[in-house]
Amino acid sequence: MPSISRKGVSMPESPIRKLVPFAEAAKKRGVNVIHLNIGQPDIKTPxxxxxxxxxxxxxxxxxxxxxxxxxxxxxxxxxxxxxxxxxxxxxxxxxxxxxxxxxxxxxxxxxxxxxxxxxxxxxxxxxxxxxxxxxxxxxxxxxxxxxxxxxxxxxxxxxxxxxxxxxxxxxxxxxxxxxxxxxxxxxxxxxxxxxxxxxxxxxxxxxxxxxxxxxxxxxxxxxxxxxxxxxxxxxxxxxxxxxxxxxxxxxxxxxxxxxxxxxxxxxxxxxxxxxxxxxxLETPPSYFDEVKKEYVSRRDILVSELKKLDDVKVAVPQGAFYCVVELPVKDADDFAQWLLEKFDANGNTVMVAPASGFYATKGMGKNQIRIAYVLEKELLVEAVQILGKGLTLYASR
The missing domain is CATH 3.40.640.10 (Type I PLP-dependent aspartate aminotransferase-like (Major domain))
Structure with missing residues (x-):
């Protein structure tokens, strides 16, 4: 069989998208997946x-x-x-x-x-x-x-x-x-x-x-x-x-x-x-004023809720709409997949982006995830509560 290029073999998977098959499988089982993994804003296009x-x-x-x-x-x-x-x-x-x-x-x-x-x-x-x-x-x-x-x-x-x-x-x-x-x-x-x-x-x-x-x-x-x-x-x-x-x-x-x-x-x-x-480009400045205000509000409530979780560390963003969160787990990739494959809280789970894929140094970020706060505040609160329940159950396995 013809061989694949070395470049193709070494091409890294996206940490943001590689868990999509597991999320789709969860949805087929009837589980509602809250997406914290991708920076797709829910703000309306002008x-x-x-x-x-x-x-x-x-x-x-x-x-x-x-x-x-x-x-x-x-x-x-x-x-x-x-x-x-x-x-x-x-x-x-x-x-x-x-x-x-x-x-x-x-x-x-x-x-x-x-x-x-x-x-x-x-x-x-x-x-x-x-x-x-x-x-x-x-x-x-x-x-x-x-x-x-x-x-x-x-x-x-x-x-x-x-x-x-x-x-x-x-x-x-x-x-x-x-x-x-x-x-x-x-x-x-x-x-x-x-x-x-x-x-x-x-x-x-x-x-x-x-x-x-x-x-x-x-x-x-x-x-x-x-x-x-x-x-x-x-x-x-x-x-x-x-x-x-x-x-x-x-x-x-x-x-x-x-x-x-x-x-x-x-x-x-x-x-x-x-x-x-x-x-x-004709979008008025007021559009950004409102969007920034919304993102600040989302960031603040997300960080506040995350800090309620035991042994969780979160970096406070100064811009964009992402934050890196350090979890009390050894392998965030395994945890993220487990959330989609084997866990739900009243029919709901969350999809996060394992942070190891955001590093080039091997072994870095293994206990970190990235969260995109592009969802409404009420949904962010629910998502963090589900994440907390998942962490507790994951630790007790």
Missing amino acids: KVALDAVRNHDIDVLAYSMTEGSEQYRQKIAEYYAKNDIQVTSKDLIVTTGGSEALYFAMGTIMDAEDEIIIPEPFYANYNGFATASGVKVVPIVSTIDNNFALPPIADFEKLITPKTKAILICNPGNPTGYLYSKEEIQQLAKLVKKHNLFLIADEVYREFTYEGREHYSILQESGLEEHAIVVDSVSKRYSMCGARIGCLVSKNKDVIQTALKFAQARLSPPTFAQIASEAA
Whole structure:
């Protein structure tokens, strides 16, 4: 029989989706599964975006420009200007989700066996993109004890080798909800300039910061123009995950021109999704005010309920809508599967994302899970109560 590629064999499973078969089996048994595992907001997509698709009079659904329509890219640049980020439409490429933007970034700046340093835990698919690109992830550990703050710069320097090409951060973070401060960004900026590296920032959760904290983009940092690459997306910002529209942004002209060649190989981003995403830019600021208020309320009640559970530790998110929770279990993967296969509380169970898949260091995060607080508050309270009952029964087996 023909063999599968080594790359395919080493491609990691998604910790967010690998338990889906067990969840589906539970549902077939009549168990109601409360999904805490995936960042699919229940916030309504702005009506202006949906109406733009409903009311469009396209006769031929044609290709768009490879880099995205000029009109949409200009409006994205205007959006950034409102956020004190000065770029032009020529500094960005519209992509099929933030995922493709990151894939283009890795392909543009890295060759096989090159290294990228990433604070862990990190968005699990970074491992997949790196594997697909033949790139080695070099993790640097951040810990729940200090809320997953940026590790010391000296620890980064110890990891830099001749093969290091970039540092990648997610700000605010998935899965941690940590928001890097301006001072932390400036520390990283100084480091990448010193060692002539790229700094890639996944900024898809930019709008969702709490307690008056402000997001500071790497594109706002003076002197970083040739080093900074931003990955962005409409998925979470406008609750448009299914649109699959993102963008890659950099003032480095060589980066954009090279990434465009990768974009040409996939022809163009989807036309209707661009129409919806362009219209979404007209969403009033009040939309985000209400959404942020709701997420803060959900975060607060989730953290409060989790702290009621014995021997459970939770990091308090400063942004995004995720938190990492440390449980009194040895193997959160086994526990998460057990919740779906062998447990229910009055016909209900919960689906969580084991956190080990958000680490690159083997053995890290084995007793942690990620929870996405994208459900209504009453459902979050119920879910934590079910989780607590599950922990008690699991320990007594």
